[in-house]
Amino acid sequence: MKRLCFLFLGLLQFSCSSQFVGKINGVSFVASRDKVTQENITPVKQIYADHAAVMPFGFIREVNSPNIVFNTERQWFGETRIGAKQYIEQLHKNKIRVMVKPQIWIWRGVFTGGLKMESEADWQKLEASYEDFILTYASLAEESKAEIFCIGTELEQFVSQRPEFWESLITKIRGRYKGKLTYAANWDEFGKTPFWADLDYIGIDAYFPLSESKTPTVEELKSGWQPWKDKISSVSKTANRPVLFTEFGYRSMDYTAKKPWLVDRNEETVNLEAQANAxxxxxxxxxxxxxxxxxxxxKWFINHEKSGGPGDNRFTPQNKPAQEVIKTFYKLYE
Structure with missing residues (x-):
């Protein structure tokens, strides 16, 4: 704990002596069963976040199933069109800009990057279903004046196998939505994504492996970032587009930077310092x-007071030392 105190003192000294251009300082605002109230948004403002990702969901039964089920009465309120709209309205009232980021959930949490059909007929069914899904939320994004729209999240096989579909889809989205576009490529996918020049941001879900240490230091982590940073900047230069981390985060546990993408329920020991350092x-x-x-x-849960905390080893930084790190830097770059 003493080491963390020194960390925060260093951050405060850094923030007082530096001035930088503003950035998109966002949170992934997790969908809930409930409507959003001012009480849910105030903690977001208190960490100086100025953007939030609103994430309605569609569901697929198997990794080779072509049908997306979405916007149904069986879903949580925040996962539906009407719920996403209510979230956006409340965030906008607080001068928080919004990225609408529709996402796919495959039953039992199977990784979406492996979504792949076994026949041409099924590919065509998936394309029709996905187009219906994504254009529904592109229309919502335009209607609600959301600032950014994400056309997909971690769909590596779908993108690589059906590039013509994605070219056509981007054109159709542009016909409905006038704001900025991105795609959330997985950390090991972004270098192969073919359509960055057709979008406004290179979107990356930034779960890059950085260190195998139990509690990596900040300098060790920065060293681990360097080769990835070189590749990211190269892709940015080639496409002539800025990079946006559509997701970034670390679990508050030992070895947090070894495989940062892990979402399983492993019981690795809580490590608040590792998360804060990362x-x-x-x-x-x-x-x-x-x-x-x-x-x-x-990610950021809407019921802030009940989320995270010192005994939690999950991704959320809420009510942990990492929250103070975020607050310090978001204030610095607002």
Whole structure:
């Protein structure tokens, strides 16, 4: 705990002596059963976040199933069109900009990057279903004046196998939505994504492996970032587009930077310092770069007082030391 106190003192000294251009300082605002109230949004403002990702969901039964079920009465309120609209309205009332980020959930949490059909007929069914899904929320984004729209999240096989579909889809989205577009590529996918030049941001879900240490230091993590940072900046330069971390985050557990994408329920020991160090390292590595637009923390639950806390080893930084790191840097770059 003493080491964490010194960390925060260092952050405060850094914030007082530096001035930088504003960034997209976002949170991934997790869908809930309930409507959003001012009480839910005030904690977001208190960490100086100025953007929030609103994430309606569609569901697929199997990794080779072509039908997306979405916007149904069986879903949680925040996962539906009417719920997403209510979230956006409340966030906008608080001068928080919004990225609408429709996402797919495959039953039992199977990784969406493997979504792949076994026949041409099924590919065509999936394309029709996905187009219906994504254009529904592109229309919502335009109607609600959302600032950014994300056309997909971690769909590597779908993108690589059906590039013509995605070219056509982007054109159709542009016909409905006039704001900025991105796509949330997985950390090991972004270098192969073919349509960055057709979008406004190179979107990356930034779960890059950085260190195998139990409690990596900030400097160790920054060193781990360097080769990835070189590749990211190269892709940005080639496409002539800024980079947006559509998701970034670390679990508050031992070895948090070894495989940061892990979402399983493993019982790795809670490690608040490792999470705080990882947050500080990513801010110090990227937020000063002019080719970097900012990012969205994964993840932020609307019921702040009941979320996270010192005994929690999950991704949320809420009510943990990492929250103070975020607040310090978001204030610095507002």
């Amino acid at each position: 947050k500080k390292a990513i801010f110090e590595s990227f937020w000063e770069e002019d080719w970097f637009a900012g990012g969205f923390i994964w």
